[in-house]
Amino acid sequence: xxxxxxxxxxxxxxxxxxxxxxxxxxxxxxxxxxxxxxxxxxxxxxxxxxxxxxxxxxxxxxxxxxxxxxxxxxxxxxxxxxxxxxxxxxxxxxxxxxxxxxxxxxxxxxxxxxxxxxxxxxxxxxx
Numbered sequence: 001x002x003x004x005x006x007x008x009x010x011x012x013x014x015x016x017x018x019x020x021x022x023x024x025x026x027x028x029x030x031x032x033x034x035x036x037x038x039x040x041x042x043x044x045x046x047x048x049x050x051x052x053x054x055x056x057x058x059x060x061x062x063x064x065x066x067x068x069x070x071x072x073x074x075x076x077x078x079x080x081x082x083x084x085x086x087x088x089x090x091x092x093x094x095x096x097x098x099x100x101x102x103x104x105x106x107x108x109x110x111x112x113x114x115x116x117x118x119x120x121x122x123x124x125x126x127x
Contacts, residue, residue, distance in 0.1 A: 007044075007055040008071070011063075012113045015056035019043035021112055022054055024090050026073075063114040070115070072106070075122045080107065084119050 012018045016038045023029065028045035030036050036043040045054040075083040080099075084107045088094065092109040095116055099105040103125065106118045 005052040007053050009055045009057055010115060011059040012056050012115070013058065013062065014113075015043040015058055016040060018111065018113055019045055019054070019056045021091055022056075025087055025092075025111075026054070028054055067116045071117045072120055073117060074120045078122065079125055080119055080121045083122075084109070087119065 010018065010022075016036055019036055023045055026045070028047055031044055031046050034044075036045075041058065043056040045056075047053055073083075078086065087109060091112045095108040095110050097105075097107055099107060104121070106120045108116055108118050110116050
């Protein structure tokens with residue numbers, strides 16, 4: 001391997017608040033020696049499994065068009081539909097529903113600042 005993805009960086013208006021949403025969504029936590037605070041210039045969430053961390057940085061402009069890059073998330077302890085309902089309850093919004101009558105498909109959601117991501121079927125649902 002020649003490189004490792006260290007951070008996935010998300011542009012936003014309020015890094016602290018958006019990090020709170022993504023922490024609740026992913027279970028990622030703050031760095032144990034350097035937690036996030038509302039007045040910090042950026043916010044970091046650390047992946048406990050060694051995967052890439054999530055870094056939230058402020059930008060002055062609002063999101064205006066579809067993401068050119070997004071995350072596809074797979075539930076580990078819930079079904080796709082259960083996870084979708086949970087994430088909507090956290091403050092996400094429905095962008096597009098690509099679920100099919102046979103149980104396949106995915107749901108496209110947006111975080112509170114409009115960044116899109118998808119919820120796919122769990123491993124158990126694919127089995």
